[in-house]
Amino acid sequence: MQLSIAHTTTYRYASPVRSGLQELRLRPRNGANQTVASWELTLEGAEHQLSFDDHYGNRVDLVSLTPGTTEIQVRAQGVVDTLDTAGVAARHVGHTPMWFYLRSTERTEVGRGVRGFCEQVQTEDDDVNRLHALSGAIRDGVAYRPGESHVASTAEEAIEVGAGVCQDHAHVFIAAARHLGHPARYVSGYLLMGNTVEQDATHAWAEAWIDGLGWVGFDVSNGISPDERYVRVATGLDYRAAAPIRGVTYGAGDESLEVELQVQVGTGGQQ
């Protein structure tokens, strides 16, 4: 399937920026499930400084904010050809060892809630089944409901509230999978939704490592493994590590964020 994506993020600052740097993880890479036909990043109010591959294998662009600006805009745009690989994303690339994906982070700390989900699925003896059961259990226990959580919410907090968004689902899944001994990681990316081109936000799901299969995706929010409607952009131990935009800003005061995202089939007029 050919997907065309246009993703614009706008930050507005209360006062002119003195200086600032933002790391962008906004470049999808080729993999088993996807081939990038064309991709382009454009910036306003910021200058491109450099690019490098981080230890997760993400392509990172570092941009500096133009001093004195009160608004920056980052536009990621392109066309990606996707395949349905039944959730199996890829073999492992790079040197990051599997044990690293068992590390817990602030957002994926294991507590009573996560342990509860683990207990529910412990009887499954097949890895794939166990992880699918886990995904289902989380979906039942943590309802998809925007507005109940925020970007810094932890897995345990989401479980406590009993609701969250895709980010929270991914965090709970990752925390539980690791607790069960499966290396797991967070994936940020795009998803083609039913009938609408306009989307509110980027999507997120989880991947767990299964010996013999490789990295397998689990989209808890939609209760499936990713298929040809999914585009993987960046991975990491949690949201913070895989966030599309993350950085430091000095002297800008309060900031507000606006995201515009279109995902559609075809080239969408793009070459």
Add this chain to the structure above:
Amino acid sequence: MLGRTAGGLYWMFRHLERSENTARLIEAGMRIALTRSDDVEKEWKSVVTTAGQKDAFLERHERFDQANVIDFLLRDRTNPSSVRSVIESARSNAREVRTALTREVWEATNDTWLTVRDTLARPVLDRELPDVLAVIRRESALVRGALHGTMLRNDIYNFARIGTFMERADNTARILDVKYYVLLPSASYVGTSLDNVQWETILRSVSAQRAYRWRSAGDASAMGIADFLILDQQLPRSLVFCYRKIDENLGYLASDYGEHHRCHELSHDLLLRLTGRNIESIFEDGLHEFLGDCIRATNTLGHAIERDYRFTA
């Protein structure tokens, strides 16, 4: 050169200059206190005002009595302009720019700090004061001597000199401004002992009493003193002398770096304001206003230098 290094040099020499100026102010204040019994507090108040620390002083003390003023100006760590504080700051600046200094300049500065620290470790008794003030002036002169004797005449030297003369210009303008009323023709009772003492204080505060006698052949007048301190081309503490030195040193930087900045224009304007003037016309336009303008313009120039040479991020 790092912008921070340029800033460190500039401030190091401003601080050293300030320590010396404060010592001189105290010396002049002492003189008045010794020769006159009435209005001593008023005199000490004007010393603190000249040092730009009146509000800070009043936060800590109610009255401008001698012991408090002297301790505040020499030793008080809460007063960022006390001799102890500025010597500490100068030495911190020197540590920061150590790689830009010759060993001699660094050691002289470190030595100044060690000496002044020990000298001011305890409150200074009246009878020790003359010696203490002499030590402070001598130490600052030692650093200056090392600077002249060992440093290359390059941008490092230029920033050091600019700092020195910026501080000095500000100090001279303040001394005159705090006392301007005694120099006004309308308020002067020529020949009375009162004014002679006041004038003497002004001259003493810039170490110019002897120089003035040479220049004026003993004929002291308010206008003569103002002329001397503002417009004399040879007195190293006159405003015009300081502004010329600042302008020259900025000029060397401009030709070294091949770059003209706003500070060069400001410095030029400031110098023009004084050249070709005579003291009569300054009095005509208002001495207080003139001095106020100079102090503000010096300040603006200081900010421009800091920005143009990137002292801070």
Add this chain to the structure above:
Amino acid sequence: MDVRPGYFDEMYGDGSALRAPYRQYEEWFAREDPRRLLKKSADAEALFRRTGITFNVYGSEEGDERLIPFDIVPRIIAAREWARLERGIEQRVRAINAFLHDIYHRQEILRAGRIPKEVIADNDAFLPEMIGFTPPGGVYTHIVGIDLVRTDDNDFYVLEDNARTPSGVSYMLENRETMLQMFPELFTRSRVRPVSEYPRDLRSSLAATAPVRTSGRPLVAVLTPGIHNSAYFEHAFLADQMGAELVEGHDLSVVDGRIAMRTTEGPEPIDVLYRRVDDDYLDPLTFNPSSLLGVPGVMDVYRSGGITIANAPGTGIADDKAVYSYMPEIIDFYTGEKPLLQNVPTWRCSEPDSLAYVLDHLSELVVKEVHGSGGYGMLVGPAASKREISRFTRKLKASPANYIAQPTLALSTVPILTRNGLAPRHVDLRPFALVSPNTIRITPGGLTRVAMKRGSLVVNSSQGGGTKDTWVMED
């Protein structure tokens, strides 16, 4: 002089005879008037204070700068002894760099089972950001300081490998400078190998690892946390001696994909950053976001090949005390050789048998925290009170993996000059190795630290230790 019974004295051995390397020195010393020497010693201190060779003491009153006591009796090492140490240090430094490359790439040593995975996986000193990245020139530790102790004529042990930002080299250089000024006659009678090449060697070895895209003479800068740092003197000293810029975090920013310093004429890019700031504070964008000492973005510039950071971030995994105990394995694995320098036997308290032994023998052992330095989180059994021992027993039982234990070593002594003549004091030795892509250079000698208190085995300057000039004799 009476030697301390049971300890090897490097000048007098067991006390029966003068050792050969000290012969010439002793001849000279015997003819000197002790009062003149004591006066010289006081002069040296005054000189250090005047020139500001001081270190700041953390948590003490403002302006409290202390001198590290300097003793005028040199510590002398024979050419033959040094040759052996030099080979051992070089082997170790080579192994450390190979280990670092491996641990941040394929981790063959873990796959081979030579080090348990947990030693790395559970270690905060392992820096994930370095995975898959090779520093310019393949050099991880541009500067290494290996702490050695001697226990008798033949035995040297490595106490610690300092692979992050070893300090003390300025004292090595200034001590020699002071000795040359005070006792020039000593250096005409004895052939002492010079140490003064160090700053030049440091510069050239740093320059040799500049990023590939550098053209012309690489711009080297020393990054200091600032004048309040305890080692500021050394930072300024090295920058000065190398002809490098001394910069602070706020002098630097990302410009055109490089790290540039703010000069009076605008930004100027830096090629090699010799940083004296810990990993954690190096880059608020990547590491500790509250750090004001670091340079936002420097890790990204580094990973894109725009700058060299020396030492590389993440080298702490090589000098971690838990990893230390595997150093013989590491040397064997990467060099195929037997270690030339011995490790101090080490009990890893994470292993139940070892823990049991350590708990039974606390009063004989030295217990160290795995992530720690400066001798603070440490128990010296023979010197500890009952109370301290029971406190450490509790700590050990609560988190055994945080500790290792070692036997108390009989550190050698070297005489110092006291008012009553020579007196033996315990010493260690920190030689400095410089690593560039093709060579490892080891400055003959290093920093001798000496416990100035009688009987004390603690040589750290933060605990009242002093220093000595260290002489390596020509053949």
